[in-house]
Amino acid sequence: MDEFLRYAIPGIPVGCVYALVAVSLVLTYTTSGVFNLAFGAQAYVSAVVFYLTVVDHGWPKLPAFLVAVVVIGPLLGLLLDRGLFRWMRTAPMTVKLVSALGLLVGVPPLVNFLFGTATRLGPPSVAPDPEKLVWARYGIVQHQAITVAITVAVVIVLAAMLRFTTLGLRMRAVVESPRMVQLAGINADRVSLFAWMLSSFLVGLAGVLLAPLFANVADTNFTVLLVSAIAAGAVGRLRSIPWTLAGGVLLGVGQNVLSGYLPAGSILSIGLRPAFPFIVLVLLLLFLPGLRTRREAVDPLSVCDPPPPALAATYRDASLDRMTRIAFPAFIVAFMVVALFVVSSYWLFLLTQGIVFTIIFLSITVLTGMSGQLSLCQAAFAGVGAFTAGQLASQQGVSVLLGMVIGGAVAALVGVVVALPALRLSGLYLALATLAFGLLADNVVFPLSWVGRGNAGVSVPRPTLGSIDFTSTRSFFLLSMAVFAVCAFVVILVRKGTTGQQLAALRGSDVAAQTIGINPVRAKITVFALSAAIAGVGGALYGSLQLRVSGGDFNFFFSLVFVVLVLTTGARTVEGAVNAGMAFVLFREVLQTLQRNDNAMLWIAVGAAVLAVNAYVRHHEPRKALMEAVTAVGAFAWWLLGDGTPSLVGLQYALFGFGAVSYAKHPEGIVEWRKRESLQALMRGRNGAPTDFSADSALSGPIPAQSSVREALR
């Protein structure tokens, strides 16, 4: 018993931190319907600010704490609610989730850009003397004691507030039904704003409390925190705050007890300890009754909602189709000529990389574009393909081309294994389960010697086929184009074929699709397997292009970036995937080139200014123009006053992440939207008559009159 307590009690403080974030997740999810994955990034921001003020600027801890937690925390909540999520209240779950994902992906690189990428060693604790033993029997130090004390105090205040104040009563009412509360004459927006600020404060607090438990302040630490918090929230069925708290503490304790009892250094302990929160999350999602069956819309008045605004955008304009059909082959030919005969071999390599990423991204076109399901583990599928091909080639001497095909098949199998339990889930819970799977692959499976061999990685040679050798970049480029062509045709054929139509039906209405005889299980497993197979082939090709790949190449972070990027450029079309693939590679290259330029910030300022003018004059979007103008002024000031170019590494992820916010406005993808807009301008010039494309917004677009949409179709 004493031994048990010696393991259990030190787990309580970290459990408290999990609980704080979990309560925040539940608070915002219930009051605004947003499952805010960005809390991971918000915790990171507070931890960095606390570190910078205390360590770099030598502030005393109290004012630093006030700034990092009490000011910055709620301020971020205010910004997110007012600037973003308030406008999405009636938007579909996917839109909200993708926006939150975008922030989770985008905020940490932005923080690193603003405050530098130096490793921040030895995060300070809020405690005056953090390492001092306060309860020697269980080895509890002051930092841990203070963590528990602060959490208990916060929870008591929170409980009292929810229980006894009017605001608390209103908050509990908004949880039931924001609209009902509005009808009773209460400003539900303000209540939800308060919930956002409160929960963001709690998350900031958690960030500062968690940071000293690690060697340095790194954004990845906060992702694990996020998963643990999701698992804790699942214990409370994303609804009950007391259960959520209990879940957080139990998770912390369980993790510690487990690693205490498992023999140190064994495979089980090395593998299981980091995997614990993910495994708990998956098990909870699958087996906790009430969570699985819970509908996402719990508002009793939700049946009174108008149907979601029609997406004229989902119907492709016929003339746009015609234009694409003519322009696309011409573009492909031009692209190949330029790639093979004009550019340097370095750029040819980059373009090949872009093609390979496009192939991986097509897996998202299949899954999310066709079936509307969000998978957050596509990079893991790609990794399975790459490691299979590499291991087969190096261990068994299997030809790499054959290895790629087998890699795709193995990835498809893994996809089915992931899909089978996931089929019991849908929407948000499916996304969370795939997130847990991706992290599990990342932390536990890929480091194994027979899979990815950790940091050492697996070598994947360039393939040969009879006398044809794909070793040179030029021939490998041609191989990639061929594989891309095959994958693109598969996507197009499936989309217009029966499977695509059935998936569209299932996306429209699951139960109605079943009542016309569609087998939902088969359809979903098919699409998961197909998607994973494409990702696996793409991953194997990537491995062969790079010659050596390790788990880091298929990090779960990439899974998130992939999804966010493809949804932003357009998940419905092959073209969207191409744009995403090229953007993924070229943005990195452009930033690296800029990095070497002393006047990079000036160039950025000029670019942002051009964008601002463009947004204001051509697109009449004053808000966007203002944001870009602010960026321009900031960059200019940096160039003028700052010392040299700041680190631009990874800034592309910030751009991709913040770009995802546009998904809410243009669910068909910004490229598709821009194309339609240009065509519209063209047609206006020709006929003098404007064509009505007004209904392209998932947020606020009016329900189109029958005639306008039909006209749009002509």
Added chain:
Amino acid sequence: MTALLSAAGVSKRFGGVLALRDVSLDVDAHDAVALVGPNGAGKTTLFNCLLGVLRPDRGTITFDGRSLVGLPIYRRARLGIGRTFQRMELFAGLTPREHLLVAERARRGDGRLWKDLLNRSAPAPDEVAAVDDVLALLGLGDVADAPVEALSLGRGRLVELGRALVGAPRLLLLDEPSSGLDAGETAALVEVLERVRAERGTAVLLVEHDLDMVQRAVSRLYVIDAGAILAAGPTADVMDDPAVRRAYLGAAS
């Protein structure tokens, strides 16, 4: 002759509420039957049990002499049961024609991935003809290729009906087909149902509040109240039953 659809002793409990208590119901082939009752009587619950959305706690359901218990929804659909919903459930992003085409193929359990990959999945001439038939029957020809979101509620309901009708089901389950329709649209709907029954021999079971429509559309009636069948029989007889008048129609009428 045995009934086409036969439910016997169906019970369903939600927590403490007994939503259905020992309900039995028969629909003969080519028959039109209505199920009426006050809100909360268990009509939609019974529908959901018949179709497999819910699993009844007790009782048997047979279709064409074959037990449906344990069959998933899509298998029941393929046996020849079509259904519409009280709250419209259309497939956003598909046109009415696509709604019908996808239903036509799904009901036959057709549509393999390899056919898509070999580009063999374009609609066959007989499928196109079957869909055109239904579109013409429902008068949806002019909007067949418009976005389904742009249709009026009445037209939307017809698309739902059409989707249930393709593939020649032998039984149609209609959940409040006239809700949200005006008098003219309701009359047109009754006429369509008449024609469906006459031309295709499809049996119809409908849940409905509009008693005028019920009297025009069906020949037999079940009255359900508080989860139990209160009365059953030819429409006119049931409407005159004093117990029914008390429970549902109100004493004044």
